Amino acid sequence: MSDVTDVLKEYSADVIKTIEENLAPVQPQNLQDACIYLTKAGGKMLRPALTLISCEAVGGNKEDALKTAAAIELIHTFSLIHDDIMDDDDMRRGMPSVHKVWDEPLAILAGDTLFSKAFEMIISSKEENAHPEHVANALATVADACVKICEGQASDMSFEGDFDVKEAEYSEMIYKKTGALIAAATKAGAIMGGADEKEVTALYEYGRMIGIAFQIQDDYLDVISDEKDLGKPVGSDIAKGKMTLMVVKALAESDGEDHERLLEILKDNDCSQDMVNEAIDLFNKYGSIDYAYNLALENVNGAKEAIAFLPDSDAKSMLIALADFVIARSS
Incomplete structure (x- = not known):
């Protein structure tokens, strides 16, 4: 775990520098500050690291993918800012959300600026001798991911x-909301590294599967972690009545009084911690917590299988370690 964290920090240093350089011209100053705020707040920077490592895994130079990696992080940050506004979330990465520090109109503009800058950065890769076809394909990949998000x-x-959501519908949602950008990160990195079609497809599948596993693990951690590690109350998704894989599975498997009680808890706007704990007990009773973990693990193993044919390299080893990190992390 510590080795993976160190590698993420190593790759993120160049990404942060690139982001800061490209946001420096943004004016007025409060808009620039709002744009860079979450980058300075920290974060794993998993997506841009995956872009750079995927580039290296196919024999490319990570410098060729640096602006694309930074663009992927800007898209991710844009989505976080807008998500926080839509969900009226007060905190992000242990700090007040962008719209709470400034206001909603400026936060929306910050998100829009990051979105626009992301595409500008990919296009400008041509100025640094990146192959025009690679740039165009990376651009199309990121644009497609944005629509899916x-x-x-x-x-x-x-x-x-809506408590009648089926597992297939939920899986499609988390692929689009979370998995698509991670898949775009690995695919775009492969493209910028000059990968052939087989390698591009494999790295897209790798990213898609660890993206799905990443979201399932987030849902899983919400009910099995302690509050200190999680940084928020345990079972907060339950208290909000959110549909997660565990909710979908428990509702599908339960019947009678258990089914009705779980619905009561999820629908209660004043859900207490005791009620949250009761819901978690029902998750355990119907095996939905183990089911979620095992499905995340299945996706991680599938991701590693997808890139098994790539030549052995430090980059390939790191992709395997990052896949394991997705379900080994505690936050």
Whole structure:
């Protein structure tokens, strides 16, 4: 775990520098400050690291993918800012959300600026001798992911209060909301590294599967972690009545009084911690917590299998370690 964290920090240093250089011209100053705020707040920077490492795994030079990696992080940050506004979340990465530090109009503008800058940065890779076809394909990959993110967020919003959501519908939502950008990160990195079609497809599948595992693990950690590690109350998703894989599975497997009680808890706007704990007991009773973990593990193993044919290298070893990190992390 510590080795993976160190590698993420190592790769993120160049990404942060690139982001800061490209946001420096943004004016007025409060807009620039709002744009860079979450980058300075920290974060794993998993997505841009995956872009750079995927580039190296196919024999490319990570410098060729640096602006694409930074663009991926800007897209991710843009989505966080807008998500926090839509969900009215007060905190992000242990700090007040962008719209709480400034206001909603400026936060929206900051997100829009990051979104626009991301595409500008990928296009400008041509100025540094990146192959024009690689740039165009990376650009199309990121644009497609952006559409999927919006579709995933819209689906997630439509699930609120809908307790008849099927597992297939939930899986499609988390792929679009979380998995698509991680898949785009690995695919774009491979493209910028000059990968052939087989390598590009494999790295896309790798990213798609660890992206799905990443979201399932987030849901899983919400009910099995302690509050200190989690940074928020345990079972906060339950208290909000959010549809997670464990909720979907428990509702599908339960019946009678247990089914009705779980629905009561999820629908209660004043859900107490005792009620949250009761819901977690029902998750355990119907095996939905173990089911979620095992599905995340299945996706991680599938991701590693997808890139097994790549030549052995430090980059390939790191991709394997990062896949394991997705379900080994505690926050």
